[in-house]
Amino acid sequence: MGEHLEKRFRFTTSWNYEKEEEWLNELSAQGLHLKKAGTFHSLFTRNPSVRYTYRLDYQPGLGTERLQEYKDLYEDAGWEYVSSYKGAWHYFRTEWESGDLPKLYTDTESLTEHYKKIQRVIGILMLTNVIIFSTNMVNVLNHYSGVWGIILPVACIYVLLFGLLGYGYVKTGKKIKKITS
Amino acid sequence: MKSPQQMLPLTEAFYYILIALYKEPAHGYGIMQDTEKMSGGRVKIGAGTLYTALNTLLKKGLIDHYPMPEGSDPRRKMYQITPDGKNVVAAEIVRLKELLAAGEQVVNETKE
Numbered sequence: 001m002g003e004h005l006e007k008r009f010r011f012t013t014s015w016n017y018e019k020e021e022e023w024l025n026e027l028s029a030q031g032l033h034l035k036k037a038g039t040f041h042s043l044f045t046r047n048p049s050v051r052y053t054y055r056l057d058y059q060p061g062l063g064t065e066r067l068q069e070y071k072d073l074y075e076d077a078g079w080e081y082v083s084s085y086k087g088a089w090h091y092f093r094t095e096w097e098s099g100d101l102p103k104l105y106t107d108t109e110s111l112t113e114h115y116k117k118i119q120r121v122i123g124i125l126m127l128t129n130v131i132i133f134s135t136n137m138v139n140v141l142n143h144y145s146g147v148w149g150i151i152l153p154v155a156c157i158y159v160l161l162f163g164l165l166g167y168g169y170v171k172t173g174k175k176i177k178k179i180t181s
Numbered sequence: 182m183k184s185p186q187q188m189l190p191l192t193e194a195f196y197y198i199l200i201a202l203y204k205e206p207a208h209g210y211g212i213m214q215d216t217e218k219m220s221g222g223r224v225k226i227g228a229g230t231l232y233t234a235l236n237t238l239l240k241k242g243l244i245d246h247y248p249m250p251e252g253s254d255p256r257r258k259m260y261q262i263t264p265d266g267k268n269v270v271a272a273e274i275v276r277l278k279e280l281l282a283a284g285e286q287v288v289n290e291t292k293e
Contacts, residue, residue: 057229059232068256069258070232072256072257072258073209073210073228073231073232073235073258074228074232076208076209076210076257077209077210077213077227077228077231078228079228092228102227103227103229104227104228104229104230105227105229105230106194106225106226106227106229106230107192107193107194107230109192109194110192110194110227110229110230110233110234111230113233114229114233
């Protein structure tokens, strides 16, 4: 018999992933433990007799071998590998203990590096989107006229996306500033 | 490569990782335990900090992969310090001694 999985709506942003950690830790305290992270819904198992501390890590682009090495190292340090999201975000957990919750990044320097890595990816995403969007716009406007009915909504969506990514970039920058000053 | 002095100062985590490996090749978990022991429990290196530090040290050529001894768990990667790594440790110790001497001198002079 397979174990029963429960769904919970997940909303999270890369620049505020600590919120998701808090959320997972609260649910775990209630007996609901993350099993698999999804885009809109994450899956949980119910077991009131345990409680975990969850932590997220951002490590994109690890190949099969390096991913295994990575998991082994974290597991040696007492972290159970739970799930990954888009192959870049990795979820770990360890049995909850009272007192300060264990962290993956234990000094300012490495945490800053970690935030910078996230910020860089947000920046690159934004730039590539701006380039793709502008080239498309130039092409469309050169070849067709009177398609504003389509262009306008698309442009609006893009502007929203740029805005969101820009916000994420600035937010992550503020986080870096806060821990380094 | 850069001169050893250009790599300084080392963070506490980098310093302890390097001196742990100066003693003998070790795997990640061994480095964590040794660091905690050497610092009297003060410095605990988290998994994320250790993982990124090891990658940085590998990239800078201060540490290297250590060939796995026969019969050991092949999943546990081991690391060893390189001659460049030893030079950086030596340079850091010189720097720390200077800090210590300067500090102690000032504190002792102002005591009277």
